[in-house]
Amino acid sequence: MRISGITVTPVAFPDLPLLNSVGVHEPWALRTIVEVRTDEGISGLGETYGDIGHLNRVRTAAPELIGLDAHDLNGMRARVARALGGEAGSDRHGLTGRLTVESTVDRVFSAFEVAAWDIRGKALGRPVADLLGGAVRDAVPYSAYLFYKWDRHPGGEPDEWGEALDPGGVVEQARAMIDRHGFGSIKLKGGVFPPEREVEAVRALREAFPDHPLRLDPNAAWTPETSLRVAAELEGVLEYLEDPAPEIEGMARVAAEAPMPLATNMCVIAFEHIPPAVAAGAVQVILSDHHYWGGLARSRELAAICRTFGIGLSMHSNSHLGISLAAMTHLAAATPDLDYACDTHYPWNRADDVITRPFTFVDGAIPVPDRPGLGVELDRDALARLAENYRGCGIVQRDDTGYMRTVDPTYERKRPRW
Helix, strand or coil, X not given: CXXXXXXXXXXXXXXXXXXXXXXXXXXXXXXXXXXXXXXCCCEEEEEEECCHHHXXXXXXXXXXXXXXXXXXXXXXXXXXXXXXXXXXXXXXXXXXXXXXXXXXXXXXXXXXXXXXXXXXXXXXXXXXXXXXXCCCCCEEEECEEEECECCCCCCCCCCCCXXXXXXXHHHXXXXXXXXXXXXXXXXXXXXXXXXXXXXXXXXXXXXXXXCCCEEEECCCCCCHHHHHHHHHHCCCCCCEEXXXXXXXXXXXXXXXXXXXXXXXXXXXXXXXXXXXXXXXXXXXXEEECHHHHXXXXXXXXXXXXXXXXXXXXXXXXXXCCHHHHHHHHHHHHCCCCCCCCXXXXXXXXXXXXXXXXXXXXXXXXXXXXXXXXXXXXXXXXXXXXXXXXXXXXXXXXXXHHHHHHHHCCCCCCCCCCX
């Protein structure tokens, strides 16, 4: 079953003004849809980032995979590495950590790898979760992913979620999201306001939702000293504290004294980061993400490493569409060691998708698709519409800081900020 063709399509879909430690989401989120075709007429889907540097690397690698056996994942990764020629990408928007040559290869390879799993599942008539070892859960729980946000983009109309700039607004956002989707845990994206204000918001969430596990993620906006102060104030309140301080060294200083586990998707984002992080005791939970850990098989390798060292495992999310959510759900379903509900941005952008049947949360979880492969089909009319969005939106590189400066010219990207 040889790869006979690959189509790479950049897309854009509307995004909301969600605030974070480096600025605010722009009106359009970017993704790349990959469709891999085989000489037996079976096609597979993958989804990845849409920033222009990454998109160009995906386009560079795609022709090198033509003629390869769709089952040869090792050969596929080797060809991607050869095509990229030792290039290392960069975290230009400032939220995903320091890329290496290896992690750059993994980020490009992952979209093709997921498509190959989709092909293999369709060829065998089995869901991807079965191919990954079998589903250990029928549905995968996700968390309510809260953001401080404006009620609209500058010059636009108010969105359905409204403003959330204080504890009351955050609680109302949580209530709306839980009422709609039934989530059983809550994560707040922090690093936006002084830590004292975000502690107030977490305490307000605890009062409103006494039985929901809570997480706070300031995206390395705090010094280790500030991180320890916040950790002490939120002892017994947080399930885990995610990336409070920058880099492995900063996280290790916090982890040595913090009363709750520390999680990361910023200081450990490649296999080569694991040994120094383990040696320093820097993290107790790794947020896996198949988009940058090299796909589904390598994410299961990560799970085994976490199990070996007694590190908890959850799943990170970026703005994504249904192909990614399908892959995330199959992977999580087949990963026994997943200790926490997964992150997902899907509720923020579900109105625009490239699959024929967008996912629906049931009691805060996604039922594992039982159709062959990923269990999703490409909506070609929707793909064409989102591709036209990409051509017309004027954005090719995510820039939360630049967009914030159009509103506040004095805004400065700074890490740590407090």
